[in-house]
Amino acid sequence: MYFLLARLLQATVVMLCVALVGFLVFQFVGDPVLSLVGQETSVEDREALRESLGLNDPILVQYARYVVNALQGDFGISYSFNRDVSEMIADRLPATIELVMLSGVLSLILAIPAGIYTGIRRKGGVAQTIMALSVIGVSIPSFLLGILLILVFSVWLNWLPSFGRGDVVTVLGVRSSLFTWDGLSHALMPAAVLCLFQLGVILRLIRAEMLEVLRTDYIRFAWARGLPGQRIYFRHALKNTLVPVVTAIGLQLSSLFAFSIITERVFQWPGMGSLLLHAIGQSDIPLLAAYLIFVGLVFTISNLVVDAVYVLIDPRIRHGAH
């Protein structure tokens, strides 16, 4: 428990630092008053506006105000859309979440069995083929793969739609496109593109860890105890590979959240990635700062979850043994 509390504290500090960076972005882009008022506004009016916006307060007070506002979900107004930034993120977030979930689940379902299999039968033909394919998966650029998929499945075969997000329905209070066939057919290709890269990385990691663990004494002893292979591979070996694997999965999933930009662009997916591209193009500072904090939050939360999972997996962390 102590371990998790300490991690929670660290996470809070990290988030405060991220918020500081987000806050400082505003300080570097010039006087906000200048961009708010016209040329003929008098100096007195400008000063009054400055005062009313709190820009004359000490910088720490301004930072604290920014943090308090952010905690309440208030990141200001987007310059280019003239809308609440948090509202815009709330609009886009579900689309990204469902894409990440779909690709994450797909890659785990494929990577874990394939990783175990290639770890056990590393010389077999099937295993060698899987390994060769995983290299392709890791090295092929996502935009190229996306365009190829569109060419094959949308243009030639005309099976799947080539862009956009499909029908959205609400099931049990969750709005998502994954509950309809139309929505699923739209999500399938972008999810596959995102999945392929992660699949390669996670599969290779599980395989390498399996090879390592299968050489250990406790696995040899498990054979000597007369346990059947299945039990040794799935119960004894797999669990011992999980700590590094969970770390990698946590980082992979969070980077999907933050940086699925190219894939979203290729498939015209209305998610966070396209929002970020727009914000960069328009120098939309409130939007960029909010995005920065959002990415920080995703990474921090996923690291916290990873830490919690460590504790579940490994009793030595729980008991603070070395």
Next chain:
Amino acid sequence: MTEILCRTKDLKITFPHRLGDFTAVHGFDMEVRRGEIVGLIGESGAGKSTIGNAIMGLLSHPGKVSGGRIDLEGENLIDLSDAAMARLRGRRIGMIFQDPMTSLNPLMTVGDQLAESIALLRDLPMSEARKMAADRLDGVGIPDAASRMGQYPHEFSGGMRQRVVIALAMAGDPDLLIADEPTTALDVSVQKQVLDLIRSICVERSLGVILVTHDMGVIAETADRVYVMRHGKLVETGPTAQVIHTPTEQYTQDLIAAIPSIERREDRFRNPAQKTGEIDQWLLQGHKDESSGDYVTASALTKDFATRKKSFWGKAGTFRAVDIPGLSIKRGEVLGLVGESGSGKSTLGRMMTGLVLPTSGNVRYDDHGPLADVRSRARRKALRRDVQVVFQDPYSSLNGRMRVDHILAEPIRFHGLAARSDIPRLVGALLERVGLPAAAGRKFPHQFSGGQRQRICIARALSVRPRFLLCDEPTSALDVSIQADMLALLMELRRSLGLTMLFVSHDLAVVRQVSDRVAVMKQGKIVECREAEALYDSPENDYTRMLLATAPRATGH
């Protein structure tokens, strides 16, 4: 005479390799009966573990049995399919490994692992298996077994873990138990208890036991009969007492002779110096006429290590690893430091050489003053030139990516002890001084055996012309015959060069061979520190007496 339980006949084990097959075992015959412990002894590479693995059907890839038979009560195990062999493991043959720290799955509770084995091997439902598991843990001498079922392996001490391992290996009540170095990783006092446990299980259940070990002392105290192996061949066999006291083969005689005795200090470890060539003059250069006082003195020395906090707001506790009022080593003296694992002997050794800083107290060198004052770069450099260390593991203490001559030349160059053009010649002479050919410098560490590597480590330590040498378990990773050579070399160097030495070891017999004085440590304290002969012949402290009594003796009692 009871019937033979397991017999190997003309057993041949081969490891195919693209440069030609390597035969690990050629034509080995062995018999094991119920209720007896058969010892299988040999040095590393003798093929003794390979035989155990072959009987178990767990030869490491790509090894295979290439001839002969292994019979278990008349059934040839070599003809069995993998599936049939798998059914024998645990049920008919059990096995325990050397290191109890790594033989248990760290992520499963001890109870779960044992219940898993029992449920599987005996076709019992989990609830009954758990009950039986608690009984079994109790049976191998784990106190409070029922509540310790829910604990993880890391919560057990080494000896307790090996008991758990034994319970696991016995879960299916096998007929044959193969124990591969079951006590090598344990302290002597614990070693005896574990061996006694194996002995009693063997008798109670009329179990056949194959005890694989490199340690003649373990064999002498435990085995009924012994097979001596070398290079995959049987050298000699017979009842244990006969093989140990009247060995017929030269190899067995040498093996037994090489074992240092705990009973006396032997002359062959201190044969007179033969060659004091040019290199010895170089090694002795730059040392002033030395006084005869103490070289290094520790006073009121303590070392605390932080332990983990118990709660979020709690303070981190400390664990006092070393707490001694004082200890000094005279110039030219060898001080032996013995103790069990966790006694703080290595930490104390490291503090005496400045590798670890004490929490309180002081270490003072005659030539350099108090360690705490050695602050400037130049003084630190001078101290480190005079104080050198030889570590336990010669495999990890040499940089595998550096050639041996570079390893030896680096410290000479760093301390500017010789002209650049002289260094290659000096390195060659150093290698010859420790018993290696000068040409060995062109090779990399992995091309040498363990003993040769330890010689390289010694040469490296000598290359800066040290005055004080810390030897931290320098022979523990080596075979006995090589260990004897290593001790002789260290003793000879010490005499020729007048080295002061701190010799840290868990092996009481080895320490007796080399030390002038011996300090016995227990839980961070020195319980007894006297002249070596006096301490061994008439120990005054109870703990020293216990250590001496439990140490296995190759010669029997």
